[in-house]
Amino acid sequence: MGVETDIASWILTPSDMTAVDRDAATSGLSSFGLMRAAGYAVAASALRHYPAATRFVCLCGVGNNGGDAMIAAEALTGSGADVAVYLMGDRARLAGDAARAFATVPLRSQPLGAYVPAIGDVVIDGLFGAGLSRAVSGALATLMRAVTDLALPVIAIDLPSGVDGRSGQVLGDSFQAAQTVTFMARKPGHLLLPGRTLCGALEVVDIGIPARIIRSHRAPLVENTPALWRDAVKALDPGAHKYRRGHLVVFSGAAASSGAARMSATAGLSAGAGLVTMVAPTEAMPTLAAHLTAVMLKPVDTDAMLSDLIEDTRLNAFVLGPGFGAPERVRRFVAALCDRPLVLDADGITAFREDPQALFDAFRGPVRLVLTPHDGEFSRLFPDLAGDTALSKIDRATMAAARSNAVLILKGPDTVIAEPHGRVAINANAPPWLATAGSGDVLAGIVGAHLAQGMPPFEAAASAVWRHGAAGHEAGEGMTAEDLLRAIRPLPQAS
Numbered sequence: 491m492g493v494e495t496d497i498a499s500w501i502l503t504p505s506d507m508t509a510v511d512r513d514a515a516t517s518g519l520s521s522f523g524l525m526r527a528a529g530y531a532v533a534a535s536a537l538r539h540y541p542a543a544t545r546f547v548c549l550c551g552v553g554n555n556g557g558d559a560m561i562a563a564e565a566l567t568g569s570g571a572d573v574a575v576y577l578m579g580d581r582a583r584l585a586g587d588a589a590r591a592f593a594t595v596p597l598r599s600q601p602l603g604a605y606v607p608a609i610g611d612v613v614i615d616g617l618f619g620a621g622l623s624r625a626v627s628g629a630l631a632t633l634m635r636a637v638t639d640l641a642l643p644v645i646a647i648d649l650p651s652g653v654d655g656r657s658g659q660v661l662g663d664s665f666q667a668a669q670t671v672t673f674m675a676r677k678p679g680h681l682l683l684p685g686r687t688l689c690g691a692l693e694v695v696d697i698g699i700p701a702r703i704i705r706s707h708r709a710p711l712v713e714n715t716p717a718l719w720r721d722a723v724k725a726l727d728p729g730a731h732k733y734r735r736g737h738l739v740v741f742s743g744a745a746a747s748s749g750a751a752r753m754s755a756t757a758g759l760s761a762g763a764g765l766v767t768m769v770a771p772t773e774a775m776p777t778l779a780a781h782l783t784a785v786m787l788k789p790v791d792t793d794a795m796l797s798d799l800i801e802d803t804r805l806n807a808f809v810l811g812p813g814f815g816a817p818e819r820v821r822r823f824v825a826a827l828c829d830r831p832l833v834l835d836a837d838g839i840t841a842f843r844e845d846p847q848a849l850f851d852a853f854r855g856p857v858r859l860v861l862t863p864h865d866g867e868f869s870r871l872f873p874d875l876a877g878d879t880a881l882s883k884i885d886r887a888t889m890a891a892a893r894s895n896a897v898l899i900l901k902g903p904d905t906v907i908a909e910p911h912g913r914v915a916i917n918a919n920a921p922p923w924l925a926t927a928g929s930g931d932v933l934a935g936i937v938g939a940h941l942a943q944g945m946p947p948f949e950a951a952a953s954a955v956w957r958h959g960a961a962g963h964e965a966g967e968g969m970t971a972e973d974l975l976r977a978i979r980p981l982p983q984a985s
């Protein structure tokens with residue numbers, strides 16, 4: 491069973507899911523029926539992936555996650571498999587549907603402490619799902635490590651126990667699952683790290699909650715897929731001339747550190763800007779001229795020269811920061827560019843560490859700033875958000891976007907793209923080999939090209955992150971940032 495493609499890219503927080511459950515119950519759906527569907531889906535997955543298991547060991551908590559596991563135990567027993575059930579905590583604590591599952595399934599359970607992991611076991615993890623509320627420790631953490639040490643396959647119900655569905659963070663300790671079976675929609679913890687890795691392969695199963703109920707609780711949170719921005723991708727007009735394809739300006743620092751900006755400029759051309767001009771100090775011109783061909787060059791040494799240059803309104807997007815150095819000069823240039831679409835990256839971000847508010851104040855009004863920090867750069871502009879361990883990466887990006895009135899690309903293996911009005915996307919197509927010098931410079935250039943082509947900032951940013959990930963796959967493991975430049979491919983368009 492797969493979910494309707496429309497909702498397949500949606501992501502619900504655990505609290506959204508609780509609201510969905512509540513509405514499903516009020517609309518007349520049996521919550522125990524949902525539990526049965528969930529448990530049977532888990533059993534089907536277990537049998538599909540481990541037909542030769544010696545024994546399925548169902549570990550049950552006292553919440554509904556444990557109820558799902560008990561139903562899975564029933565279904566597995568019914569299929570003829572050898573099954574053992576262990577319950578964490580006192581049976582008297584079972585309530586609601588979980589109590590009903592234990593009352594109706596005629597299988598004996600033993601206390602969790604009696605479980606001795608053995609080779610051949612397949613563990614069905616129903617200890618905690620959405621209800622995880624405190625850190626896993628003590629005997630349970632020891633058991634998790636024993637299962638991991640024996641490399642027993644774990645099938646997690648909803649989430650690997652110990653993973654926080656809201657943030658993807660581990661609370662104390664967690665299982666490393668081989669498979670995770672979740673219901674109706676993914677939760678942030680399935681996509682954010684380390685949760686994504688701990689889930690293993692993820693299955694999203696339709697247990698029969700109507701899409702209209704899910705839709706009514708849909709937060710503005712999705713996976714970053716082409717469906718999010720395809721409509722903003724402009725088909726290339728057969729009669730286009732280069733000025734209609736956008737004119738991107740990339741600023742370079744001194745000659746010796748101009749490689750980063752060159753990478754951004756070349757990425758901008760490859761990503762479809764009609765023209766790219768590299769603006770740099772006169773002393774850097776010979777170096778730049780020796781390296782660049784299709785990218786045009788323009789010397790700018792003073793603020794007055796910059797003002798003259800940007801009088802040309804055909805220059806419709808700017809990238810400032812890669813290899814730029816010179817924090818004071820950054821701040822002056824940013825002040826001059828504050829009413830234009832701007833990608834601020836790397837040194838461009840760091841230049842505002844003493845007074846981030848000055849940057850945010852300059853970009854009030856219609857959104858035109860895209861910030862592309864990795865975690866280190868993020869902490870320079872938003873130290874309080876970076877230091878607040880209660881916030882998820884989604885919270886951090888959303889709050890930073892609202893504060894700065896910018897589109898935030900909070901980079902990493904699980905890049906989050908957020909805009910000031912609350913829309914958020916989690917990116918999941920980036921291969922780990924994107925973690926290489928210069929890869930962020932390429933991304934900044936792609937975002938700049940999309941802005942120059944007239945895409946709105948959020949769509950420009952999200953599509954650039956996706957395109958960067960796709961280029962990483964195209965270039966393959968072992969690639970350098972130069973290979974990545976050559977692997978940039980056209981964006982999917984609306985049909």
Ligand SMILES: NC(=O)C1=CN([C@@H]2O[C@H](COP(=O)(O)OP(=O)(O)OC[C@H]3O[C@@H](n4cnc5c(N)ncnc54)[C@H](O)[C@@H]3O)[C@@H](O)[C@H]2O)[C@@H](O)CC1
Nearest residue numbers: 524525528553554555618619620621622623624625626648
């Ligand atoms: N979303 C849905 O539509 C459905 C959800 N179902 C299941 O319901 C689950 C959520 O159920 P619950 O809300 O009962 O929550 P859980 O079953 O995840 O856990 C809640 C219980 O665990 C305890 N607990 C939390 N953290 C602990 C820790 N570190 N150490 C010890 N005890 C801890 C809590 O005090 C509470 O008693 C989902 O994950 C899913 O598996 C299914 O039954 C099917 C329907």
Ligand SMILES: Nc1ncnc2c1ncn2[C@@H]1O[C@H](COP(=O)(O)OP(=O)(O)O)[C@@H](O)[C@H]1O
Nearest residue numbers: 901902903920921922924925927928929930931
């Ligand atoms: N482990 C990873 N998996 C996937 N993508 C990654 C990983 N680590 C980093 N990236 C991506 O690689 C790029 C690195 O950018 P950045 O940190 O600015 O590096 P640089 O300054 O060297 O270009 C970002 O787009 C980031 O999202």
Ligand SMILES: [K+]
Nearest residue numbers: 615618647651
């Ligand atoms: K679980």
